[in-house]
Amino acid sequence: MSAMLIASHPAPVREAIERHRRQLDANPVVYLEGNNRSLQNRARAAAGQYLGVPGEAVALTDSTTMGAGLVYNGLRLRYGQEILTTDQDYYVTHESLRLAALRTGAKVRKISLFEDIRTVSEAGLSARITSQIGPQTRVVALTWVHSSTGLKLPIPAIAAAIRSINAARGEADRVLLCVDGVHGFGNQDVGFGELGCDFLFAGCHKWLFGPRGTGVIYGSESGWRAALPTIPTFLDSSAYSHWISGTDPGAGSAVRMTPGGFKAFEHPWALTEAFWLHQSIGRAEVARRTAELATQIKDGLAAMPHVTLVTPRSPRLSAGIVAFDVAGMSAQQVVSRLREWKVIASVAPYARPHARLTPSIRNFPHEIDFALQAIRAMA
DSSP, X not given: XXXXXXXXXXXXXXXXXXXXXXXXXXXXXXXXXXXXXXXXXXXXXXXXXXHTSOGGGEEEESOHHHXXXXXXXXXXXXXXXXXXXXXXXXXXXXXXXHHHHHHHOOEEEEEOSOSOGGGOOHHHHHHHHHTTOXXXXXXXXXXXXXXXXXXXXXXXXXXXXXXXXXXXXXXXXXXXXXXXXXXXXXXXXXXXXXXXXXXXXXXXXXXXXXXXXXXXXEEOHHHHHTBOOSSOOSSOTTHHHHHHHTOOOOXXXXXXXXXXXXXXXXXXXTHHHHHHHHHXXXXXXXXXXXXXXXXXXXXXXXXXXXXXXXXXXXXXXXXXXXXXXXXXXXXXXXXXXXHHTTOOOEEOOSSSOOEEEBOOTTOOHHHHHHHHHHHHTXX
């Protein structure tokens, strides 16, 4: 129950990787020259269809980490502008923002999302963040579903409040909402337009069960205008002509944000099949099943006197991650005991670690019962 960390390749993805690998091994130059651009664009189109945007709005990356680094490094920030984030965000967000601030002279300010996670509400979380936006705030950097606690932020409500703030701002000062979306991506029934953020970045080798070493960045039109690429692209057909002529390629875009270079090409090329697999099941059905299994775990844990459930019970405030503590045991001890039962749980690398069970659509209710039995035995 840790596919949220790194998932096995399902059959359609595994077969697509092997098909491309065989062709590359048979004639690498010809197959690469004839297919690289078209297969990457096919993957971008599939990613766009999945969240309801044109493929032209999607950049391909290697991971959530790369997506965060490319977005935050590429934002056009002025000296003295502010990046607002939270104490509860992950190392990747904090470090990407720290480096962006060093390069640009922008400032990073962290706020706390809550005093007690048991009292959080959608309205309270949204107000907590948006009330802290000031005249110098240029970026709000958030995580959709927190890997430490499983808390899901009301990103659409936060985005709506930011739109109201932006109505009185010029293009260079509008607040950009940037979201690490990896633990909602592949298990929630919401499109990019419904989220309302400027950037959403996520790895695809977790809940989506995509090829290892793949990721995506979704960007709004105004978001892409506000960012520049860090790594030269091979995907933009005009990139070389601009280089040869010495001309400016213009505003940032998803195609230019897609890093070039040589890589394990068969993996991003097979990303299409991962999106097709999820589309064939249906985004709504995936979300329903994930919530059903996570609720089964939460209900079971909440009934155990020796267990403290950390993740909110409501599906409106959580997704597929269920974080918990067992009395008298460290999170790592809990995970080690579970693995003795052949239950694969995990620990998030935070200052305050919790054990996590993260069921996905590949799990069954009887597996949830077995995991709960193992935790019950720790009393």
